[in-house]
Amino acid sequence: MAVLKTGARLKSAVCEGEVMVVSAPDADTTLTCGGIVMVDAASDAGDRTGDRAAVDPDHAVGIRIGKRYISEDGTLELLCVKSGEGGLAADGKLLLQKDTKQLPKTD
Numbered sequence: 001m002a003v004l005k006t007g008a009r010l011k012s013a014v015c016e017g018e019v020m021v022v023s024a025p026d027a028d029t030t031l032t033c034g035g036i037v038m039v040d041a042a043s044d045a046g047d048r049t050g051d052r053a054a055v056d057p058d059h060a061v062g063i064r065i066g067k068r069y070i071s072e073d074g075t076l077e078l079l080c081v082k083s084g085e086g087g088l089a090a091d092g093k094l095l096l097q098k099d100t101k102q103l104p105k106t107d
Contacts, residue, residue: 003029006021006023010038017034017083032092063086069097072093
């Protein structure tokens with residue numbers, strides 16, 4: 001477990017997915033993608049496709065670039081900066097895709 005920091009970039013160890021932390025709780029949080037703990041984007045862990053573990057079928061919902069993902073209580077928010085096949089989870093609970101807000105109409 002680790003305390004996440006706003007602005008941190010993390011990548012999946014099982015797929016191409018990468019995220020940036022938009023807001024984070026003060027408590028220790030285990031962040032996973034595809035069922036495996038995410039690593040710092042600057043590290044070279046899991047860079048080669050042959051070295052990667054398989055995505056857990058229960059966590060294979062995928063993430064999409066430009067979408068935000070939040071925890072149920074709203075204390076954690078992530079921005080996907082690179083799409084992947086794995087689903088995001090914090091402390092074992094899958095994160096939800098944040099709804100987009102309709103912009104007001106301009107004439």
